[in-house]
Amino acid sequence: MTDNAASLTIIDIARLSGVSKSTVSRVLSGAENVSEEARRKVTEAVEASGFRRNELARSLRSGRTGMVGLLIPDIANPFWAEVARGAQDAATEEMASVLIFNSDWDPERERRHLMALTQSRVDGAIVNPVQNGLDELSRSQVPLVLIGSSAERFPELPSVGSDITQGVQLGLERLVQADLGMPALLVGDPHRTARERFVGAVREFGAAQGWPVEGLRLQDGHYTIEGGRDAMKRLLQGGVPRVVFAANDMMALGALHAVREAGLNCPEDVAILGFDGTPAAEVSMPGLTTIMKPSRDIGRRAFELLSRKIAGDEDVPHMSLPCSLVERGTLPTREGPRVVRGEGRTAT
Amino acid sequence: MTDNAASLTIIDIARLSGVSKSTVSRVLSGAENVSEEARRKVTEAVEASGFRRNELARSLRSGRTGMVGLLIPDIANPFWAEVARGAQDAATEEMASVLIFNSDWDPERERRHLMALTQSRVDGAIVNPVQNGLDELSRSQVPLVLIGSSAERFPELPSVGSDITQGVQLGLERLVQADLGMPALLVGDPHRTARERFVGAVREFGAAQGWPVEGLRLQDGHYTIEGGRDAMKRLLQGGVPRVVFAANDMMALGALHAVREAGLNCPEDVAILGFDGTPAAEVSMPGLTTIMKPSRDIGRRAFELLSRKIAGDEDVPHMSLPCSLVERGTLPTREGPRVVRGEGRTAT
DNA sequence: TTGAAAGCGCTAACAA
DNA sequence: TTGTTAGCGCTTTCAA
Numbered sequence: 046m047t048d049n050a051a052s053l054t055i056i057d058i059a060r061l062s063g064v065s066k067s068t069v070s071r072v073l074s075g076a077e078n079v080s081e082e083a084r085r086k087v088t089e090a091v092e093a094s095g096f097r098r099n100e101l102a103r104s105l106r107s108g109r110t111g112m113v114g115l116l117i118p119d120i121a122n123p124f125w126a127e128v129a130r131g132a133q134d135a136a137t138e139e140m141a142s143v144l145i146f147n148s149d150w151d152p153e154r155e156r157r158h159l160m161a162l163t164q165s166r167v168d169g170a171i172v173n174p175v176q177n178g179l180d181e182l183s184r185s186q187v188p189l190v191l192i193g194s195s196a197e198r199f200p201e202l203p204s205v206g207s208d209i210t211q212g213v214q215l216g217l218e219r220l221v222q223a224d225l226g227m228p229a230l231l232v233g234d235p236h237r238t239a240r241e242r243f244v245g246a247v248r249e250f251g252a253a254q255g256w257p258v259e260g261l262r263l264q265d266g267h268y269t270i271e272g273g274r275d276a277m278k279r280l281l282q283g284g285v286p287r288v289v290f291a292a293n294d295m296m297a298l299g300a301l302h303a304v305r306e307a308g309l310n311c312p313e314d315v316a317i318l319g320f321d322g323t324p325a326a327e328v329s330m331p332g333l334t335t336i337m338k339p340s341r342d343i344g345r346r347a348f349e350l351l352s353r354k355i356a357g358d359e360d361v362p363h364m365s366l367p368c369s370l371v372e373r374g375t376l377p378t379r380e381g382p383r384v385v386r387g388e389g390r391t392a393t
Numbered sequence: 394m395t396d397n398a399a400s401l402t403i404i405d406i407a408r409l410s411g412v413s414k415s416t417v418s419r420v421l422s423g424a425e426n427v428s429e430e431a432r433r434k435v436t437e438a439v440e441a442s443g444f445r446r447n448e449l450a451r452s453l454r455s456g457r458t459g460m461v462g463l464l465i466p467d468i469a470n471p472f473w474a475e476v477a478r479g480a481q482d483a484a485t486e487e488m489a490s491v492l493i494f495n496s497d498w499d500p501e502r503e504r505r506h507l508m509a510l511t512q513s514r515v516d517g518a519i520v521n522p523v524q525n526g527l528d529e530l531s532r533s534q535v536p537l538v539l540i541g542s543s544a545e546r547f548p549e550l551p552s553v554g555s556d557i558t559q560g561v562q563l564g565l566e567r568l569v570q571a572d573l574g575m576p577a578l579l580v581g582d583p584h585r586t587a588r589e590r591f592v593g594a595v596r597e598f599g600a601a602q603g604w605p606v607e608g609l610r611l612q613d614g615h616y617t618i619e620g621g622r623d624a625m626k627r628l629l630q631g632g633v634p635r636v637v638f639a640a641n642d643m644m645a646l647g648a649l650h651a652v653r654e655a656g657l658n659c660p661e662d663v664a665i666l667g668f669d670g671t672p673a674a675e676v677s678m679p680g681l682t683t684i685m686k687p688s689r690d691i692g693r694r695a696f697e698l699l700s701r702k703i704a705g706d707e708d709v710p711h712m713s714l715p716c717s718l719v720e721r722g723t724l725p726t727r728e729g730p731r732v733v734r735g736e737g738r739t740a741t
Numbered sequence: 742t743t744g745a746a747a748g749c750g751c752t753a754a755c756a757a
Numbered sequence: 758t759t760g761t762t763a764g765c766g767c768t769t770t771c772a773a
Binding site: 054056070102103104107 | 766767769
């Protein structure tokens, strides 16, 4: 191995192996029409010299970079980190790599990063669009796949999200089984479409169950532990509910604190069901029983859809991935920890 | 805006604005020696057409891609996600972008991703080296900055890590203040250099304090919640320690469970101090008091060092960043939540 | 099966 | 201040 292996070019390899650079290129890209003899000589020269093909030049010529962009709110958020991991895993399998950008839910950053993406000539991008920023999006010629519920504002673009309705249903069925009755609800930011869907699903299922949904107790709060704790305290003032279904795990965890602080026990006095599947929910005591969003799978599927779109597939679908129920300790037990999965849906 | 903006080249802009492509190039790179007239015409043409310079071609010519690689064990791990976020933030400020790869602590993957990195012609890379895989590393001509304690095996490469000794000391001083005495230790994987440093620091400080360090109680366990719980149970069998110092937050959280299960109270009967600063430690009840590693800062600093190295700086230093103490509820209180920071160290 | 030659879109001498 | 020219390292016709 020479030490300046990085600066070798196929011309060097051509010289070393006594063939033309075209032949070197053919061997390198695994073309068929190369003699065994030539292939061997080239391969040897490559290995002896430690030569690495310059992907940049290759990309410029071929128009493909083998890179995709991933534009998410925040990689430090466990949910998005999982999504990223899923996308990376799928990318690695196809020898692609992922360029990650954080929008911090800021349309302006989203816009800037989108520009950076197109300039880097990524082959495509996966993005979780924030409120307004993506007029740019539609304009860009980069193949795009959207993730998250906000994706619905762009029905013309393929997308993948979690099936919140199915997740809610999964949870409610579990409550029915345990004979806990209609839950009180802890919900977050009223602006999110996710909230509406959550409450809507509960109402719908509840009505079908014959629950008195007009009397559904619903407490708003911030999408944080503190917010959940406060909301739960307020809820408790109106009477102790047998079971609470929170629209996210942070609030559920906060609710758990509030229950404890009120001198009540979970799950004996108040049962709690969360929604998200953040890792933090594992460590509470008792561990939080929750509906888990298929975060990693979302990333993986998004990459797969993007891959199809890049390959020229015209009708890439919208996908809705099933949530699963992870049993820990905040609902009265059936038979201990387990995971129940639902069915996925794919629509075009 | 035309719709095929993506396929325009500077030649089109040259034609549109009636100058040569060199002039277009000059305007685009903000060169000084361009007439106002020309600059205006070019700028207008660019805006009218929606042209975006092809970074690929630029990179090929200039030898700079504006991308750096980040090779870490797992982006889904909160610690590494924070590191990644720090690196991205610093990169964004310098108009660079970050290509992230996961090694999963596997030397073989590390090797493959390192290859992918060099082939993508990143300007440099930040890597957390795993056990053996990086002979490749030294051989590669790519500017490198290492992160994590394993970096010490490569003294010739710049690195940034957290100052474990300082962190331990910070924690122990807190125990002294609260008059808790010498802690029992919960430690993980014996192979990690981090473990040795942790225990070593405790011994050293303890001796200086006049603690009976020969009698130091030390319990091994897996680096998980379960591992911590089991280790704590075993510890408890030998007598209830007044305070436990865990080498990582997961084990500390497990210990908290074990204490509760033994019918003991934390922090009244057994006080617990963790080490890491994982987000999960916020949600336990009581919240875990812990020594927080400067994860985001590590990523940011690593990028900055890399940047210097890319710029040609020959003696980029090793950096050791200070940990901080975050007070929550598992130590007897002083005056409520607060963060105490230590001093950083930079060595060359 | 091979090689020569023409670019991919841009930058950077160099000359004007 | 500008334009001309020669590549960056590779792929890809086209002929041989």
